[in-house]
Amino acid sequence: MFKKILIANRGEIACRVAATARRMGVRTVAVHADADASALHVQACDEAVHIGGSAPRDSYLRADRLIQAARATGAEAIHPGYGFLSENADFAQACADAGLVFIGPPPSAIRAMGLKAESKQLMERAGVPLVPGYHGSRQEPAFLREEAARIGYPVLIKASAGGGGKGMRVVEQAADFDAALASCQREAAASFGDAAVLVEKFVQRPRHIEIQVFGDAHGHYVHLFERDCSVQRRHQKVLEEAPAPGMTPALRQRMGQAAIAAARAVGYVGAGTVEFIVEQRGGGDMAFFFMEMNTRLQVEHPVTEAITGLDLVEWQLRVASGEPLPLPQEQLHIEGHAIEARVCAENPDNQFLPATGQLRVYARPEGVRFRPVPGVRVDDGVREGDTISPFYDSMIAKVIAHGPTRQVALARLDAALEQFHIVGLATNVQFLRRVLRTGSFADARLDTALIEREKSVLFQQRPVPLELAAAAAVAHTLLAERALEDADPFSRRDGWRSHGPSSRGFEFQFHGEAIEARLDHLRDGALRLQVGGWSGALAFERPRPDAQAPAATPGAIDLRLGERRERVTVYLQGETAHVFTRLGAAAIVCVDRLAHAGEGPADVGRLTAPMPGKVLSFAVGPGDAVRKGQALAVMEAMKMEHTIAAPADGTVAELLYQPGDQVVEGAELLKLATA
Template sequence: MFKKILIANRGEIACRVAATARRLAVRTVAVYSDADAQAKHVDACDEAVHIGGSAPRESYLQWDRIIEAARATGAEAIHPGYGFLSENEEFAQACAQAGIVFIGPPAAAIQAMGLKAESKQLMERAGVPLVPGYHGSRQEPDFLRAEAERIGYPVLIKASAGGGGKGMRAVERAADFDEALASCKREAASSFGDDAVLIEKYVQRPRHIEIQVFGDTHGQCVWLFERDCSVQRRHQKVLEEAPAPGMTPALRRRMGEAAVAAARAVDYVGAGTVEFIVEQGADGAMEFFFMEMNTRLQVEHPVTEAVTGLDLVEWQLRVAAGEPLPLTQEQLRLDGHAIEARICAENPDNNFLPATGTLHVYRKPAAASFERASVRIDDGVREGDVISPFYDSMVAKLIVHGATRQEALARLDDALAQLHIVGLSTNVQFLRHVVRTDSFAQARLDTALIQREQAALFHQQAVELPVAAAAVVASTLLSERAAEGADPFSRADGWRSHGLATRRFAFEFGGEPAQAELAYLHDGALQLQLADGVSEPLAFEALPDGSIDLRYAGRRERVWVYAQGETDHVFTRRGAADIVSLDLLAHAGEAQAEGGRLTAPMPGKVVSFAVRAGDAVRKGQALAVMEAMKMEHTIAAPADGTVAELLYAPGDQVAEGAELLTLTAG
């Protein structure tokens, strides 16, 4: 086994690798950018080396600096994690030339599987089933358009060197092909430095099922069962689980053997994942097609660890050190069911727009680290850390394990309820909505699940106004009581020698104004009345864990309230909501209007404008394209109007809230 390794990554995967290394008494070296100088993964390792600026191309993609850091610290091997340099054959070759072990597959295997077109030709020769499509090298737009016509719409355009949903577009009709192709090529060039694409038939009602494979240098190769990754948004995974619901032993073996055949075709060593698209027939039969092979550890590897009881990072280290695989195919066993939820900084109600900001509150359910447990959290952040625009939007991974899928589902919903994040938008409540849909609960899975269930997923309010308002009033009164002094005149209990004291509160909830009136009764009791509502008794008690035992309108709930400026973030076991407390005097008569301004929804780069000054535009028309967190985002017209002025040029970096262009009404 190695004595010291360098981890050429950041965030949760760097912390994850460091945890296994520590258990195996292997010392670790972290690398970090300017933005990550105080990051959790730096503290998780024994040593740390600064390698450059905040942008990945200035630091985590500078493999010469990483190799030099390994040499300088005496690291014998480099673990690339996933993303960044994990599937870069030049980096793997450079490690070998420097006498440093690359903890991953041989460079030749990365190269063979790195380009989707070439890998599919290789799989065809190996007898692995393929989706009909064009996987060649010709890239002229006219030729690709003709291939799409030959294959038949709908088709899927995919970046040949890509992954993670980047450079990928589904095209339903020929009229949309050219625009989708141009967008894919731009995104592919930006993310991978290669704008080549391939065209495939877009499979109807597809499931995304992948097989974990592992090979060693002694000629052994095994498959460690499957993961279902069908629940996706924008072609990126949201929830992953193992084993795949509805999988039969016969189909599992066929897919596993096909995955091993794919790995053996490139003499694969280490951890890899063979991804399949599975078409579901009306009779329930499933047919699978090779999609791609990821030559690295996957984000969703913890669900495989949960159902096998294995540590896949330990397997990676042992195989890279020349040891044989710890188990044979016959020794591998499935136990129970596991689900992983990706916790991302994004706004699901606004087309999953990435979010940045400070984790002012980051409270997690009680969980183990990477060991097998009923609840596990893998993260690379701490309360107070900043989620920046430089890296992926994922904050953490929440993994649960149960004896059955139903048990795992209940455990996941409970763990999500205990996850409190304040300071930026996240998808936590959206995930709870997904888990509760009939489609997911009953395992009616396909990649269109989110689109199919959108009425139950978006713009939902799990916490009603009465509970939110009562929670804020209770939190306010508790804070005032805590600040009381010994002087009886400093008490804030509303006592009066005669008559009843009342107090008004004003809120904004769900974009709508609301008011409440609190009455202090002579016996010390409280009555709270919402506008046009009935006055109801209000009682509450602060609990030791910071929550409030709230009793109002015939209901009793445990609530958590976190104040951030004027906004109070209310969490309950049923869900969460934001409610804004308004100053009655400051907001009297205040009008809120944005006119014709269009602002950047997040920090990023202006890619292009689709209009010029003087152009007439219609509501919903695309006006500009921005790039942030490795993805493109389209800015659309909020109403009909005329473009008055473009305030930036393509290539400009802009801050969140920056005005990009102006419209005049009409």
Template sequence: MFKKILIANRGEIACRVAATARRMAIRTVAVYSDADADAKHVHACDEAVHIGGSAPKDSYLRWERIIEAAMATGAQAIHPGYGFLSENEGFAAACAEAGLVFIGPPASAIQAMGLKAESKQLMEKAGVPLVPGYHGADQDPALLQREADRIGYPVLIKASAGGGGKGMRAVDKAADFAAALASCQREARNSFGDEAVLVEKYVTRPRHIEIQVFGDTQGNYVYLFERDCSVQRRHQKVLEEAPAPGMTEAMRRRMGEAAVAAARAVKYVGAGTVEFIVEQRHGEMNFFFMEMNTRLQVEHPVTEAITGLDLVEWQLRVAAGEPLPLKQEDLRIHGHAIEARICAENPDNNFLPATGTLHVYRKPRAAAFERALVRIDDGVREGDAISPYYDSMIAKLIVHGATREEALARLDEALAETHIVGPSTNVQFLRHVVTSRSFAQADLDTALIPRESAVLFHQLPVGLELAAAAAVARTLLDERVLAGDDPFSRRDGWRSHGVATRRFAFGFGGEQKEATLTTLHDGALMLAIGTGAPERLSFRTAGADAIELQYGARRMRAAIYTQGETDHVFTEAGAAQIVSVDLLAHAGDNASEGGRLTAPMPGKVISFAVKPGEQVRKGQPLAVMEAMKMEHTIAAPNDGVVAELLFAPGDQVQEGAELLKLSA
């Protein structure tokens, strides 16, 4: 077994690999960029080496720096994690040339499966079912359009060298094909350095089910059952679970054997995932090969939960030349596991990625990663910043239960205990998905999110009354702390006779609201919100940031974190933000920004779709930005005329920068 390995990655996967290595008494070396100088993964390892600038191309993608770091520190092997260089055959080959073990498949297997078109041709020869499509080398746009017309719409354009939803577009009609193709090619070129695409029939009501496979250097192969990854947004996974609901033993065996055939066809070694698209028709399910990811997957913890195995340990043992620890007949499924990806993003704004400091990051009660009922994999700590240089994932929350119903209940409870203040997150959105009819009843397909959109987006799980009552209670508690024992500094409304009245104003749900607090002679508090009748308010502290609150007949426990003028209220029912408004402050002129169109976050301008003087309609695409590895389209908020373009394609811009002017 290795004595020291280098982990060529960052964030939660680097911390995850380091945890297993520590348990196996293997020393670890971290690498880090300028942005990650004090990152959690740096402290999780025994040594750390700086490899370059903040952008991935200046650090985590510079394999010569990584190999130099491994050689300089005496590491015997390199674990690539996932993303970055994990599926780069050139890096795998360079490790071998340097005498380092690449903890992954051989370069030949990565190459065979790395290009979607060629891999599908290989799978066809191996007898693995394929979706009808075009996987050829000729990339002439006119030919691709003809092939799409032949296959029949809807079709799916996918980057041949891609993954993670990048360079992928669904096209419903022939008229939209050319624009979608250009966007896919551009995104593929920027993400993978290769703009080649393939075109496939878009399966309606598809499920995304993948099989975890493992191979060793002695030619042994097993499949560690399946994961359902159907719940997706923008072709990226949101929730993953194992086993797949509705899976029969017969279909599990057929899919597992097909996945092993795929791995055997390329002499695969190590952990890999064979992804299938599953067609649901007339109560039956048919599966087709989609692609093979030649690395450990983000969602591997759900497989670990139901098998009781450590897949990173298996990776290390296989890479060291040991045989697979178990045979196929030794593997069993125990219970049900679900993983939720917690990301810095705004689901109500088309999942726009967010950046910023994690002012509050409180995690649910969790055990160590082995055999845990609730597990957190992350690479950040409270006070860390979510950077625009890398992807938006903050953490993975994994739960395990005896049944799917038990796992669902445990996941919702754990999400309720996850308190994050700083960048926008998808935590509340995840709770809405988990409790939606479709997900709760396992009515799964990749269109679940748009199908359930009415109950997933723009929800206010905590209403104005409870949010305002919590904010008033928090204000009063803070004032008592500040006043201390000085009775003349207290703002508790005490009077020798009569009552005292105090007004509060809040911003909530995009509107301004007012509340009136009356302190009766006996000290009782009566709170009226808006034009509603006064109701009795009582509260007490229940911890550093928590209060127990009763407003009228309603009782709740809330954790409240104040940042500036905003109170972030977390309850069992959900979370809300309520902003305190100073009634004495000058309101300002509230002038509209008119035709300003600004960058929603830091990034690079990819292209403009309009020119100065051009008439545009509301909703018309105006510009495309790239940020956090994804393209974002800036659309016209109203009809108008383009007055001026303020940047050029390729320019880096800051959040809030005005991109172009639009006049009425």
């Protein structure tokens, strides 16, 4: 076994590898860029080395600096994690040339599976089923357009060298093919340095089911069963679970054997994932087709660990050090069900636009302590106060729930997400809870279009009613005031009068609407709240510690609104009260009229960058008339393209940047004169 390894990655995967290595008695070396010098993964390792600037191309994608860091610290091997150089054959070869062990497959296997077109030709020869399509080397747009027509619409264009949903578009009709192809090629070139694409038939009602495989240097292969990763947005996974609902023993055996055949065909060593697209046919029948092989550990590997009771990182280290696979196929078994949710910094209600900012509040389920949730694991690489930057992936954490049945795992995951509180930037936590509660997911009616099919209950939702949000904000205000008061009755602000009742007004902004509320202090000391047509008694107190939650959760309040009882948690950031409830979360602005005296209306006719990134192109020029919703510019951030559309009819007055310019969040990109 190795004495020391270098982890050529960051975030939760670096923390995960460090934890397993420590348990095995292996020392670890972290690497970091300027942006994450004080990150959690740096502290999780025994040593740390600075490797360059914040942008990945200046640090995490610099193979020479990673190898230099390994040599300087005496590391014997490099664990690439996932992303960055984890599937880079040249990096794996450079490690070997430097006398370092690459904890992953040999360079030849990475190359064989790295290009989608070539890998599919290889799989065809190995007898693995393929989706009809064109996987060749010709890349002329006219030729690819002809191939799409031959295959039949809808088709899927995919970056040949890519993954993670980048450089991928579904094309429904021939008229949209050229624009989609150009966009895919641009994104593929930016993300992978290779603009080549392939074209395939787009399978209707497809499920995305993948098989975890492992091989060793002694010619042994096993599969560790399947994961269903069908719930996706923008071709990227949102929820993953194992085993796949509806999987029969016979289909599992066939898919497992196909995955092992794929691994064996390239002499695979280490952890890998063979991904299949599964077509759902009548009568519950399913046909599967090879999509690609990820030649690394997957983000969703914890669900496999949960149902098998194994540590896949430990397996990686043992196999890379020359040991045989720890277990044969006949000793591998499934126990229970596991579901993983990816918590990301993004705004689902704005086309999943990535978000950046500081984690002003970061309370994991065990930190909220309302009640213990058994069978829950959280993998992350951040702490409260850390900043989510535009340089790296938007994933903040993974929440994994395991139980004896899918229903139990589902309930545990929802309970954990309810107690996952993040304030400071937009996240998808509440969106994930809504997905879990859809009829499609709850009943395991899965396919890659689930989010689109259920969009009416997933987007632009307001699960927390006005009266609950306002009551929580009022209670938080009064509790904060009480904490500052002394025993002098004439200095208290509790509405006490020597005779008669008193009232106090509150002003709020809730979902962009101005709201006025009135709190009446009654003669018997009771409170009555009136807001938005709702009126009723209000009572509140801090939760009392008990055996399950021995310490009070900061910000937690037990509310009583009329006959209704709710436990809420409130975090005040500036004037905004962030309210978390069992129903969901909401933000309500507590308006201080004096603080905003003299402020005028916001500027109009401005179009600003919704995130830090690079301007790729403008579709208009000065003097052009535009219509509401028309595409004006394309930006790139977090390796994804984002289109900036006109908010109203108007005329372009001025372009303020050039294609290729880097811009900060909020930068005005162009001026639009509106009628």
